[in-house]
Amino acid sequence: MTQSTESEAAIGADTEFGADEPDGANGTSGDGAGTDAAAPFAFLGLMKGQSELMFALGIVAILIALIMPLPRWLMDFSLAVSITVSVMILMTSLFIKRPLEFNAFPTVLLIATMLRLSLNMASTRLILSNGHEGTDAAGGVIEAFGYFVMGGNYVIGVIVFAILVIVNFVVITKGSGRIAEVAARFSLDAMPGKQMAIDADLSAGLIGEEEAKVRRSTLEDESSFFGAMDGAAKFVRGDAVAGLLITLINVIGGMIIGIMQQDMTAADAAASYTILTVGDGLVSQIPALIISTAAGLLVSKAGVSGSANKVVFQQLSSYPQALGVSSFLMFGMALLPGIPIIPFALIGLGTAGLAFKVKTYADAQEVMTEQIKAAEDEEEVPLEEPIAATLAMDQVRLELGYGLLNLIKDDSHFRLTEQIKALRRQLASELGFVMPSVRILDNMQLAQNSYVVRIKEIVAGEGELHPEMLLVMDPRGDNLPLKGEMTIEPTFGLPAMWVDEGQREEALFRGFTVVDPATVVTTHLTEIIKDNTPELLSYAETQKLLDDLPADHQKLVQDIVPAQISVSAIQRVLQSLLRERVSIRDLPTILEGIAEATAYTQNVAMVAEHVRGRLALQICNANATHAGYVPILSMSPEWEEKFADSLVALEGGDKQLAMAPSLLQQFIEKVRVEFEHQAQAGEMPVLLTSPTTRPFVRSIIERFRPATVVLSQNEIHSQARIRTLGSI
Helix, strand or coil: CCCEEEEEEEECCCCCCCCCCCCCHHHCCCCCCCCCCCHHHHHHHHHHCCHHHHHHHHHHHHHHHCCCCCCHHHHHHHHHHHHHHHHHHHHHHHHCCCHHHHCCHHHHHHHHHHHHHHHHHHHHHHHHHHHHHCCCCCCHHHHHHHHHCCCCCHHHHHHHHHHHHHHHHHHHHHHHHHHHHHHHHHHHHHHHHHHHHHHHHHHCCCCCHHHHHHHHHHHHHHHHHHHHHHHHHHHHHHHHHHHHHHHHHHHHHHHHHHHHCCCCCHHHHHHHHHHHHHHHHHHHHHHHHHHHHHHHHHHCCCCCCCCHHHHHHHHHCCCHHHHHHHHHHHHHHHCCCCCCHHHHHHHHHHHHHHHHHHHHHHHHHHHHHHHHHHHHHHHCCCCCCCHHHHHCCCCEEEEECHHHCHHHHCCCCCCHHHHHHHHHHHHHHHHCCCCCCEEEEEECCCCCCEEEEEECCEEEEEEECCCCCEEEECCCCCCCCCCCEEEECCCCCCEEEEECHHHHHHHHHCCCEEECHHHHHHHHHHHHHHHCHHHHCCHHHHHHHHHCCCHHHHHHHHHHCCCCCCHHHHHHHHHHHHHCCCCCCCHHHHHHHHHHHCCCCCCHHHHHHHHHHHCHHHHHHHCCCCCCEEEEEECCHHHHHHHHHCEEECHHHCEEECCCHHHHHHHHHHHHHHHHHHHHCCCCCEEEECCCCHHHHHHHHCCCCCCCCEEEHHHCCCCCEEEEEEEC
């Protein structure tokens, strides 16, 4: 019995490897959790139904504010909007569960930065133009910040403003930028490994194609997001520098204007213009500080799932020992000389109570978990694996030696799983047969570079590969003048040679056929599947083919099944066609032929022959040469008569061939000689016989020339061009 490790890959019936990834609607992330860039302004679209137009007008308004002066009331309103937007961004960053849910942050950050800079320009214009009129020259908001935050003392205001700039520029912005830079670099470095992990899960059947597409899309979105955040951090950094420079320019320019143009004293000019300028700087830097904090929260959330409050409180409260040590430290601090006892003692009591509560809750949860587990262990009766589980078998299985595992891990387009996917599509197109899933296992009992193909657990083919080399064959059958290792091609048994990759160009130049190891396996698997399609077409697959017919043809199915024929009989007819590699893709025509034949016979062989007649044009087209004609070798009247005389009728209408062995041997020899003669002439003819004897002639020829096509006169369509090359 084949022993296999757990590293295996299953290619499902509808699996497609390397398919494109779907994006979320309207620019959302692949997991559907993304946010449209215009979502913060979506309420405008509810009023007008033109959110895109309103969004564009908002951007234009920001640009206009850089040039045109604003009245004081509009300045106050705009500053309120700036503060509101910054708080909204911070709250969104707090409550999202994953960074990709706010993947529009770089765009929003750019817009918010442009809004603040435009308001800086507008306030600068008001301050320099009307600063001599008093502290309300630039509006009530700036005046309020100037008096409330600074207490009317411009020295305090300058110090507070400088501290805000240092906190924003040196601490938050610098740290956020560094985190974004590292996250972007690590995200790009980890992308190939993550993509390989997705492909491996898909190959193993652990995930479906849709989930793989979503994962790939999410991976791309993460890389793009952290790359954009790396650049967005420069917006915040530049905004802090611009705010500092604008403040210095306003103070110096305001004092020059006040002293030289408005005849103010140096003290009055310094007091008036400094209060206005620093108030303006505070109004700008506080939203900038809020948005910088939001950016830091967003980029530091990588690898953490859940809203910030839940994650922080859950993780901080998960270790009561940490709370206990903190409480002990607070009590120790309270006992130090000169330290206020009340604040530290209260905090120590609070952390001690929280530590006790968390420890009690954790112990209760642990006891409950143990009780539940014990109860489950008592109730659970160990059951042996059902014997029926050992009866399950793989329809198609490919076993690889450990030296060939790179064939399914290769990142190139020659990867084995990709070629098997293409093979399944090819067979569906050529034969109308949906190839079963192929299970790929590594079998440690095989030789290092060997592989085995099993159909229903039975060995159907095997071979040996050199994974780092190429297989070269000469279509003419001549010797190969290359350096390599001679071998036999496993699919058709042709002489071949394994050569190094460096000899590819020379082999192609000489007109040789060059294939890689994955293609050798795929070709072998293709022929094995084609030879075993009748065995693989089960009752369930037949029923699925009938169920998948378009609604226009379901009435035909209902009329003939089961009134005229059973599903199992349809299965046998389809198997008969596939046995001779006749495509069953045109299933409606096949069902029409079955409906016609069952009106006068229930013999499956006769029904199949009638269906072949209905598929005459398809069969002729499949066997036509590149020149468009069907090459034919016909059976002579003498042999037709001998076969007809050898047919014996049985009960139930069946017939049996009872020809003398000597005649059979003579017939086989004549067929072999004539077909080899035509092959030397470059022709691959079909053998033409009468409808009555065709099944029996085919049953004989398939034993020594299985690839030879045998047709009856009923299968030569009137539109087909034929060329008779000889007779048997």
